[in-house]
Amino acid sequence: MAPEGTIQLSVPSDPACMTIVRALVDKMAEVAGFDEDQVFRIVLAVDEACTNIIRHQYGGRHDQRIDITADLGSGGERFQVVIRDYGDVRDPDQFKGRDLRDVRPGGLGVHIIREVMDEVEYSAAPGGGMQLRLCKSTQRE
Amino acid sequence: MAHHDAGKPLSVNVEKVRDATVVRLDGEVDLNVSPKLRAELKALTGERRPLIVIDMSGVPYIDSSGVATLVECLQSTSRYKGKLRLASLSKRAAGVFEISRLDTVFSIHDTVEEAIQA
Numbered sequence: 001m002a003p004e005g006t007i008q009l010s011v012p013s014d015p016a017c018m019t020i021v022r023a024l025v026d027k028m029a030e031v032a033g034f035d036e037d038q039v040f041r042i043v044l045a046v047d048e049a050c051t052n053i054i055r056h057q058y059g060g061r062h063d064q065r066i067d068i069t070a071d072l073g074s075g076g077e078r079f080q081v082v083i084r085d086y087g088d089v090r091d092p093d094q095f096k097g098r099d100l101r102d103v104r105p106g107g108l109g110v111h112i113i114r115e116v117m118d119e120v121e122y123s124a125a126p127g128g129g130m131q132l133r134l135c136k137s138t139q140r141e
Numbered sequence: 142m143a144h145h146d147a148g149k150p151l152s153v154n155v156e157k158v159r160d161a162t163v164v165r166l167d168g169e170v171d172l173n174v175s176p177k178l179r180a181e182l183k184a185l186t187g188e189r190r191p192l193i194v195i196d197m198s199g200v201p202y203i204d205s206s207g208v209a210t211l212v213e214c215l216q217s218t219s220r221y222k223g224k225l226r227l228a229s230l231s232k233r234a235a236g237v238f239e240i241s242r243l244d245t246v247f248s249i250h251d252t253v254e255e256a257i258q259a
Contacts, residue, residue, distance in 0.1 A: 015171065015172040016173045018172065018173065019169060019171070022202070037236070040236065041236070044204065044236075044237065048204060051204065051205075051206060055172070103243070103246050105209035105210070105212040105216075108205035109204075109205045111241065112237075115240050
């Protein structure tokens, strides 16, 4: 039987830690019931969310904090990850992808997140910083 | 996605194969190592190498910062009429290019040899 409940993880905003985040999210998405391809896509989306925080919310600083809270799918219908930072509060409308017809480096992360996840909600976190709620149905498409 | 290569530092090996410069990558290409890859590729485009083939058979994972580094290299090579080709992408790496809609922007080949001869 698949585990239920919430798993919380707090990591430094160090790009070298992202391989650990990826390994954990990989396992969590797997036990939530996603197939191999979907697991990979979810891992990519969470990784992109974290690297966005490192680059834009923390300006590349490695000593800040990123909180990741995963809901493994209570009720067995959806997998939710909330990624929270302690940087500046921003206008949530700024969280949008760019036109991919314009081929240039950068700006792909948000597009990937929106492409992969069913629900993407960017908002001010209680007590400061921003939080990104990512949700994906565990029901097969 | 668990694999044995996760977390190992990226190694970049450059060798000449006939007229091509083959860059073999081993390891994950993410925000942690993209600056290193960018510097290595910039050195090659600075020398105006006519054909650069990136052998990605040893890359189990690439994120958008890695993809952006390759886009930058592609733009640099086209500025001096050089060519950049990608070879031997894992299914997952290929998936990132598809999601980013860059699978048709890059010249992607099944093998290094095919990329050299294309």
